[in-house]
Amino acid sequence: MKFRYLGHSGLKxxxxxxxxxxxxxSQVENETAHACVKEAxxxxxxxxxxxxxYANTKAESVLGKALKNxxxxxxxxxxxxxxxxxxxxxNDTGLSRKHIMESINGSLQRxxxxxxxxxxxxxxxxxxxxxxxxxxxxDIVRAGKALYIGVSEWPADKIREAHAMAAQLGFQLISSxxxxxxxxxVIESExxxxxxxxxxxxxxxxxxxxxxxxGKYLPGQQAPEGxxxxxxxxxxxxxxxxxxxxxxxxxQKLRPIADGLGATMGQLAIxxxxxxxxxxxxxxxxxxxxxxxENVKALDFTLDQAALGAIDAAxxxxxxxxxxxxxxxxxxxx
Numbered sequence: 026m027k028f029r030y031l032g033h034s035g036l037k038x039x040x041x042x043x044x045x046x047x048x049x050x051s052q053v054e055n056e057t058a059h060a061c062v063k064e065a066x067x068x069x070x071x072x073x074x075x076x077x078x079y080a081n082t083k084a085e086s087v088l089g090k091a092l093k094n095x096x097x098x099x100x101x102x103x104x105x106x107x108x109x110x111x112x113x114x115x116n117d118t119g120l121s122r123k124h125i126m127e128s129i130n131g132s133l134q135r136x137x138x139x140x141x142x143x144x145x146x147x148x149x150x151x152x153x154x155x156x157x158x159x160x161x162x163x164d165i166v167r168a169g170k171a172l173y174i175g176v177s178e179w180p181a182d183k184i185r186e187a188h189a190m191a192a193q194l195g196f197q198l199i200s201s202x203x204x205x206x207x208x209x210x211v212i213e214s215e216x217x218x219x220x221x222x223x224x225x226x227x228x229x230x231x232x233x234x235x236x237x238x239x240g241k242y243l244p245g246q247q248a249p250e251g252x253x254x255x256x257x258x259x260x261x262x263x264x265x266x267x268x269x270x271x272x273x274x275x276x277q278k279l280r281p282i283a284d285g286l287g288a289t290m291g292q293l294a295i296x297x298x299x300x301x302x303x304x305x306x307x308x309x310x311x312x313x314x315x316x317x318x319e320n321v322k323a324l325d326f327t328l329d330q331a332a333l334g335a336i337d338a339a340x341x342x343x344x345x346x347x348x349x350x351x352x353x354x355x356x357x358x359x
Contacts, residue, residue, distance in 0.1 A: 026039050026040070026041070026068065026069025026070060026071070026321070026324070027039070027040045027324050028040065028071075029226070029305040029306065030226070030305070031143070031173070031199050031200055031226050031228075031305050031306075032197070032198075032199030032200055032220075032224050032225045032226045032305070033197075033199065033224030033225075034173060034197055034199045036101065036142065036143075036172070036173060036199070037101075038071070038072040038101050038228075038305055038306050039069065039070045039071045039072045039101075039306060040299055040305070040306050040307065040324060041068075041070055041072075041295070041306065041307060041309055041320060041321050041323070041324065042070065042072040042073070042074050042103075042228060042306040042307065042308045042309070043061075043062065043065040043070050043072070043073050043074070043308075043309065043310070043311070043317070044073075044074040044075070044230065044308040044309065044310050045058070045073075045074075045075050045079060045084045045087070045088055045310060046076070046079055046084075046230070046310060055087055055090075057312070057313070058087050058088075058091060059087075059090070059091045060314050061311045061312075061313070061314050061316075061317060062088065062091035062092065063091070063314070064311075064314035064315075064317045064318065065311075065317050066095065068317055068318055068321045069321070070317070070321070071099060071100055071101055072100075072101040072102075072103070072306060073088060073092065073100065073101070073102050073103065074103040074104075074202075074228070074308055075088050075102075075103070075104050075105075075136075076104055076105035076106075076108070076145075076147060077104060077105065077106060077108075077110050077128055077131060077132050077135075078105070078107075078108035078109065078110055078147065081110060081111070082110055082111070082131065082135060085104060085132055085135040085136050086135045086136075088102075088136065089135055089136035089137040089138065090137070092136075093137055097138065097139075100142075101142040101143070102136065102138065102141050102142050102143075103141060103142060103143040103144075103145060103175070103228070104132045104136070104141050104143075104144060104145070105144070105145040105146070105147040105177060105202075106120065106124065106125055106128040106129065106132075106144065106145070106146065106147060107119060107120055107146055107147030107148045107150065107177075108147055108148070110128070110131070119150045119152060119153055120146055120149075120150035120153045120157075120158040120161075121150075121153045121157065121158075121161075122157050122158075122160070122161040125158065125161040125162070125165070126161060126164075126165075129141075129144060129165050129170050129171065130170075133170060139169075139170075140169055140170050140171060140172060141170070141171050141172070142171075142172050142173065143171070143172070143173050143174070143175050143199075143200060144162070144165060144170075144171035144173070144174055144175070145174070145175040145176060145177050145200070145202055146158065146162075146174075146175075146176045146177065146179070146187075147177050147178070148177065148178055148179070148352060148353070148354050149176070149178075149179045149180070149183050149353050149354070150354075151353065151354065155183075155186055155187060155190065156190065158187075159187060159190040159191060159194055160194065162174045162191070162194075162196065163191070163194040163195065163196050166196040167196075173196075173197055173199045173200070174191065174196060174197065174198050174199070175198065175199060175200030175201065175202060175225075175228070176198070176200070176201055176202070177201070177202035177203070178202070178203055178204070178351060178352040178353075179201065179216075179351070179353075180215070180216065180348075180351045180353055181215040181216045181218070181219035181348075181351075182219075183353070184198075184201060184216065184219050184220065184223070184225065185219055185223065188223045188225070198223075198225065199224070199225055199226065200225055200226050200227070200228050200305070201216060201220055201225050201226070201227050201228070202227070202228045202229070202230060202308075203216060203227060203229060203230070203351065204229070204230055204231045205227065205229035205230075205231075205232065205298055205301075205304070206229075206231055206232050206233065206234040206238060206294060206297075206298060207234070207238060207279075207294060207297050207298075207336060207340060207344070208234045208237065208238065208272065208276075208340065208343065208344055208345065209231070209234060209344075209345050210344055210345065210346040211345060211346055211347055211348055211349075211350045211351055212227070212348075212351065213346060214346065214348045215348045215351075216348070216351060217301070217303050220303055221303055226303060226304065226305035226306075227301070227303050227304045227305065228304075228305060228306050228308060229298050229304055229306075229307055229308060230308040231308075232294055232295050232297075232298040232307040232308070232309070233291050233294045233295065233309075234267070234294070235267065237267060237268060237272065237273070237276060238276060238279070238290060238291065238293075238294035239289070239290050239291040239294070240276060240277060240279070240280055240290040240291075242268050242273055242276075243273060243277070244270040244273040244274045244277075245270060248268070271343055272343045275339060275340045275342065275343045276290075276340065278339035278340065279293060279336065279339050279340065282332060282335050282336060282339065286326055286328075286332065287326075288322075288323070288325075288326050289319065289322075291319065291320065291323070292319070292320070292322055292323040292325075292326060293323075293326070293328075293336075294323075295307050295309070295320060295323035296323045296324075296326040296327070296328055297328060297333075297336060299323070299324075300327070300328045300333065307323075
């Protein structure tokens with residue numbers, strides 16, 4: 026395993042981060058989820074990412090039980106707050122002081138831990154004053170319930186505002202967790218430059234574009250049985266609109282590039298996001314333990330300028346890079 030500093034902090038995280046968005050508490054049984062976590066640990070992964078909203082809090086509980094007997098100081102555990110949880114009442118969402126304080130306590134209880142290493146604002150809340158949100162995060166850090174604070178899917182201007190407030194309040198904003206892949210590059214023109222300027226790193230999710238960049242989805246064909254694109258519990262919905270024949274045809278042009286490196290297409294996709302120096306780690310999930318071992322092998326490959334140029338030549342015409350597509354909810358609904 027390889028490690029990188031997270032932002033300008035002294036915290037090191039594993040370059041491959043295990044995430045449990047669509048798996049724990051939802052798509053796979055708990056026994057399989059625990060086996061995946063154990064394989065992640067065996068592969069040297071020390072960083073684990075979850076959120077209170079995943080499987081409506083169940084994912085945190087599954088992860089906590091899977092990590093229960095591990096040395097806490099050897100792990101970096103991340104979770105998030107914003108989206109509705111529990112019965113989804115009028116205060117069960119957003120970044121109000123009430124919801125943040127109740128959410129961190131609930132997350133720690135489910136994870137069976139005294140603190141998380143990184144607590145992340147899962148989206149920007151347009152209905153709560155930013156000062157209220159950042160003061161709540163400052164109090165959580167001072168209470169020792171979270172060591173560092175990050176954001177997820179925030180636009181550059183809001184990251185800048187939050188970073189300035191964090192500095193005034195005496196704590197560190199050190200990370201951004203956006204979607205980022207060869208196909209989805211909306212953070213490159215604004216978010217990454219802002220984070221480089223401020224000292225934040227990216228923890229990127231969906232580096233394989235939901236599995237599209239593995240090459241298993243072929244133009245004109247149904248999604249393979251057992252794949253995320255065929256999963257009616259949520260995976261298929263998350264893939265809707267992304268698997269056009271134009272995109273899938275372009276992705277197949279990556280196969281000879283991966284073959285030339287001796288890599289799988291999925292490994293090529295992970296190596297690509299890690300080639301960006303502002304990316305500290307790539308989030309990967311798994312429904313089977315063997316997927317983790319395969320993903321970790323991406324660290325064996327370094328992409329030179331020739332490889333990066335060949336990738337752009339193959340798929341550049343289907344890349345999405347509009348910075349306005351960085352997610353900001355119009356309003357939070359209970």
